[in-house]
Amino acid sequence: MGWEEIAADKKQRIEKSIPVEWRVDVAALCPNDSFMDLPAKSGLLSPDELAITDSSAVDLVAKLASGQLKSVDVTLAFCKRAALAHQAVNCALEFFPELALAQAKELDDYYQKHKAPVGPLHGLPISLKDQLRVKGLETSMGYVAWLGKYAKEDSVLTALLRKAGAVFYVKTSVPQSLMVCETVNNVIGRTLNPRNKNWSCGGSSGGEGAIVAFRGGVIGVGTDIGGSIRVPSAFNFLYGIRPSHGRMPYAKMVNSMEGQETVHSVVGPLAHSVDDLKLFVTSVLKQEPWEYDSKVIPLPWRQGEEDIVKSKLQSGGGGLTLGFYNCDGNVLPHPPILRGVETVVSTLKDNGHTIVPWQPYKHDFAVNLIGKIYAGDGGQDIFSVLRESGEPAIPNIQDLVDPSLPRLDMNEIWELQRQKWAYQCEYLEQWRLREAELGREIDAFIAPMTATAAIRHNQFRYYGYASAINLLDWTSVVVPVTFADKAVDKKQTDFKPLTEIDGVVQAEYDPEAYHGAPVAVQIVGKRLTEEKTLAIAKEIGRLLGNEVTP
Amino acid sequence: MGWEEIAADKKQRIEKSIPVEWRVDVAALCPNDSFMDLPAKSGLLSPDELAITDSSAVDLVAKLASGQLKSVDVTLAFCKRAALAHQAVNCALEFFPELALAQAKELDDYYQKHKAPVGPLHGLPISLKDQLRVKGLETSMGYVAWLGKYAKEDSVLTALLRKAGAVFYVKTSVPQSLMVCETVNNVIGRTLNPRNKNWSCGGSSGGEGAIVAFRGGVIGVGTDIGGSIRVPSAFNFLYGIRPSHGRMPYAKMVNSMEGQETVHSVVGPLAHSVDDLKLFVTSVLKQEPWEYDSKVIPLPWRQGEEDIVKSKLQSGGGGLTLGFYNCDGNVLPHPPILRGVETVVSTLKDNGHTIVPWQPYKHDFAVNLIGKIYAGDGGQDIFSVLRESGEPAIPNIQDLVDPSLPRLDMNEIWELQRQKWAYQCEYLEQWRLREAELGREIDAFIAPMTATAAIRHNQFRYYGYASAINLLDWTSVVVPVTFADKAVDKKQTDFKPLTEIDGVVQAEYDPEAYHGAPVAVQIVGKRLTEEKTLAIAKEIGRLLGNEVTP
Incomplete structure (x- = not known):
């Protein structure tokens, strides 16, 4: 057959x-x-x-x-x-x-x-x-x-x-x-x-x-x-x-x-x-699960971590300190996403939380590095499975795994891994520096999840808002915010592309086509902060009216 | 110069x-x-x-x-x-x-x-x-x-x-x-x-x-x-x-x-x-440290884990359940090490602890696999540093990093990593099966640390007792036990080598040369069990008279 x-x-x-x-x-x-x-x-x-x-x-x-x-x-x-x-x-x-x-x-x-x-x-x-x-x-x-x-x-x-x-x-x-x-x-x-x-x-x-x-x-x-x-x-x-x-x-x-x-x-x-x-x-x-999968850390649910957030919330006057950015420096999100971030920021501020600008640290480097990792084998793994049946590749594959990139040898992958670790440590340092500047702990940061609201088919091009967080291995919780609205989310005027892909992504924005499309943000905490980051996401969802709390 | x-x-x-x-x-x-x-x-x-x-x-x-x-x-x-x-x-x-x-x-x-x-x-x-x-x-x-x-x-x-x-x-x-x-x-x-x-x-x-x-x-x-x-x-x-x-x-x-x-x-x-x-x-x-090094898990000292061991010890009648083996199936330790393991086992049994045989699970496979990983780049990394100065390699390098092994590409290293993970999970399953058989938790196992007591120069050949544990990423604590004694640690009679290296290692044993050399075992717990494994090691050291307890 x-x-x-x-x-x-x-x-x-x-x-x-x-x-x-x-x-x-x-x-x-x-x-x-x-x-x-x-x-x-x-x-x-x-x-x-x-x-x-x-x-x-x-x-x-x-x-x-x-x-x-x-x-x-x-x-x-x-x-x-x-x-x-x-x-x-x-x-x-x-x-x-x-x-x-x-x-x-x-x-x-x-x-x-x-x-x-x-x-x-x-x-x-x-x-x-x-x-x-x-x-x-x-x-x-x-x-x-x-x-x-x-x-x-x-x-x-x-x-x-x-x-x-x-x-x-x-x-x-x-x-x-x-x-x-x-x-x-x-x-x-x-x-x-x-x-x-x-x-x-x-x-x-x-x-x-x-x-x-x-x-x-x-x-x-x-x-x-x-x-x-x-x-x-x-x-x-x-x-x-x-x-x-x-x-x-x-x-x-x-x-x-x-x-x-x-x-x-x-x-x-x-x-x-x-x-x-x-x-x-x-x-x-x-x-x-750590008794069955060697990669799972023996770390039961830490209720204490969730409770820290709860007690901050109960302390009155907001209580959370969150960073935010609406652009990673590579690709400017479409207007509905910019409005989504702004909605979250203003809602939190209105409720007394401390929201401070967050400088994305070398996200261009991060997105580029993880791209090399995805394509580390020059697509060998994927293409060998396709060859087994003779089926063709779907068109979008090369957006994330570019088969024209060279297959890495051991020393090259070690070098990428070294760079990854150094970058992760540098970003932790940025976090500490920002906290020292503010004189308080930053609980998490708010960022676009994607550059666009729910996109039309075959248009997804830019993975960076997601993939930089994968490179960091930080905990991220998506919070739904609102829906694109052609009445308010007008096309950008005086838009100047930051990068080639920025131009491609922005050109695709069409208020009519996106009207009603879901808009979300991600709440990003440090590594292995699931309890804390979920608790913060819950509060944001509650304030937005998008989380039903018993 | x-x-x-x-x-x-x-x-x-x-x-x-x-x-x-x-x-x-x-x-x-x-x-x-x-x-x-x-x-x-x-x-x-x-x-x-x-x-x-x-x-x-x-x-x-x-x-x-x-x-x-x-x-x-x-x-x-x-x-x-x-x-x-x-x-x-x-x-x-x-x-x-x-x-x-x-x-x-x-x-x-x-x-x-x-x-x-x-x-x-x-x-x-x-x-x-x-x-x-x-x-x-x-x-x-x-x-x-x-x-x-x-x-x-x-x-x-x-x-x-x-x-x-x-x-x-x-x-x-x-x-x-x-x-x-x-x-x-x-x-x-x-x-x-x-x-x-x-x-x-x-x-x-x-x-x-x-x-x-x-x-x-x-x-x-x-x-x-x-x-x-x-x-x-x-x-x-x-x-x-x-x-x-x-x-x-x-x-x-x-x-x-x-x-x-x-x-x-x-x-x-x-x-x-x-x-x-x-x-x-x-x-x-x-x-x-997790605030500075991205690879460190945010896991403070868990006193509760240490206390579990302490309360087992205080429950009377020993309280610990430990596996043990004296041979990994690849290389039989020298007589002083066999005696060291036996000393630990009998001391623990004499103090009411439950000591059961532990079957090393495919340690030949593990030692072979980690050897391929060590030599994954065909020694490129090491030899390139030597070339920089012109200094020669020390003789023992090829015992652990065999430069004649081929440099791996991405798909080959992924396959080794896949095998590593599968092996780790299988070993966890062995642990669970053994516990089910016994109807009780096994706290850790006792194993030789090396095949020999402190060895003469240029004789160290077999890394397997150590390296199999590295492949598993399990916590291991070394406990000093005793010293080689020419009066009791006679050469093996009717020794039949399990492997080629087993023959080489055993041939090197000389009761006179080793007389007085330190003998140790390792206590091996699952991944990230530092608190528990240290507490067990402390008790073993105390029973052996080698741990000063305030």
Whole structure:
């Protein structure tokens, strides 16, 4: 079979995995660009099922743990809504409602018998990026060559989520190679943004961004080596965390450039609230992932770190000190993003917090350095997988992995690693100097997540807002802020490009095309500050009115 | 100048750094093989100075902090004894008593004024391996090419120790390249073992091992990528800790193969007691090294982890569960080491602890894999430094870095890194399986530190007992046990070599030559278990009678 047939067969198998009675006429129901009304319009979900899928994960696990909800009902509701999601935005690479319902049934039986949940995620459906192995299922990662290979065991994270009580029902699409911030591959094609089919859902965890935005999932699991959790979060008005390397278990996942350790890809959740992100992180940490994955640091959830932020907030008069920048010196964000940063800054100031300018330190150097690392093998790893099946490369690959760059030898990669470490230490020094200047601790900084609001397809060019943070391995939490508005977000006047790519990015801005597109910022803390950075993100979300706090 | 002249000039400069009145006729005072009596015989140190240098670091900092001792007196005592050490065993690459006394004077003045110490190491002299930069001094690391370069700033660890109140007075010798477990270079030649000039002091932190054994230093700072802290500890009857990567700051130190991150070299102390090791580790952690070195994990000293061990010990009936092995499956240790392991096992059993056999998991694979990593650049890094000056390679280099192995490209190193991670995770699984079998937690395991007691020069061949632990990045603490004894440690009868190197190592055993040589074991805990593993090592040392406990 040629690669086209193998891909077509897989596409068909995914379509067939949706029960006939769950299939709908999307074009008829959603004649315009948005699919957000589809769940309500379709009539497929009962009012209870709509309510369940509109709930937070925190609420759902509480009700599952108290017996108010059955996992089978919750799982069925999310399976139905995920089926709609796939029909609308083409987001699934694996869909397995029968297995999910069987797993849910087992959990309900357990609850019936023991009158207690198996773990902190008892009965909660969680969607997985198609890098996580689920025993018995394929993990193609969008590569034709990897179809037909069925996992003999779970990834460590899958196994620990399972132990915590999570139910699996869908694995979502990614761009070929993962090294792209849009989601398109030769197996199922492109995944769309549920808010507007002309917009990208982001990438590489784009399937997760799309399905969670559509509430076909409540918590999604993504990975991030250059923005791949955070860009889909930003483009889908979601919260998302890029934990520092070593906090969450990545072992036994499928990956591009496996074994590459110069800049680690990390795994983390996307969700509708910081509380749901925290639920995920704490539930995984309770399973002691460091006993299973040697790269995980034995660092349980440090409630004390979260409490430091809480007590600052309770001290009155704001209490947080945050830096901010709206331009990294390489690429000026589009007007909606500049307004997003300004909104966050002014909201925080209005609430008494201390917000100070933050000078991005040599981000041009950082973005350039990480680019060399991504392309360290001259794309050998990626292109060898493509050769196996004969499928072509998707067009965007060379934006992040430029195959014309030379393959590095050991001494060259050591030199890059030396430069990386020196840069990280220099940036820590900048942080200390800034604090000394101010005479107070800077808790985190606010930065654009991307140069643009949710972008039109094939337009994503500049990874630097995300990737500089990957090079630093700092903790970053995406906070959704607002939506692009053609009435206020006018084109820049007297714009002078800082760099060539700056000109390309800015030229693409069109107030009409972006109207309504999600706008986000990222809150960046130092390495391994997940507790603190989440707590700050929660407060910002609360002040913006975008975080529901019980 | 040719390399010989540059080296000779440096050697002379070191000799000149010893005040004339501190020079002694070593050959006359120590006509036999040992130099351990030299301090007493020399008459250079007063009884008070002998007492000071025979003290523990814990005692000294307590007396310095209470004003009972002055740093100038303590520093002078250690400078004198270090001067004797260098004359006897040739251990210093930098010796700077004037700077040290000036620093001590400043600390005394500070104390005088504030009636309080500057930090937890106030006034304590600490010796440094010649990888740590001290502002204004050379850091040649035994390379001729690196002589004449004077540090513009301290290494991070130097700066933090300085902040904690430590005084610097000597930087000690290393083998050319560091990648050897003996200590010889073309600048000053060979460093000897103070117990017997025919024995190696170990390496690469061999200068530290020698000077601390001689009590020319109370705490030494070494580094370890394949045994370089632990082998000198073992060969000099010292305690030493190889912390896991990310616990202690390595930034801005000089190194071989700088930027190599596949297996990280780590930095840690050598001392006469676990309490002194702990003093060092806690003092550094109090300076928050993660604010200065991006590779350090923000993990303060976790007293709770130490207390878990303490409460097990207080629970009666022993309380610890430890695995042990006396052979890694590659090379059978010499009889003194087998007896050392047996001594530890029987002592622990006699005290009610649960000691179970531990199956080394694929150590042949581990040792082979780490060997490929060490030689990943085909020795390019090392040989390019040698070419700069024209100095020849020392003979032992190819034992650890085989330049005939090919230089790896990116995809090959990624594959090795993938294998490393998989191996680490598999070993964690073995640990869990063994615990499941036993129905209880295994706290750590006991293993030989080396295949031999302190070895004769040019005989160190097998790095596997150390390097397998480096590949795992597990915490390891060396505990001195006993001394080789020709009366009991007879040659193996019916010995059949497991491997070619096993035959070579065993053939070298000679009860007469090894008589009196230090014998040690290592206590190995999982990654980042410094608190717990130190506490276990302390108990073992106490039971053996080799740890003085206040």
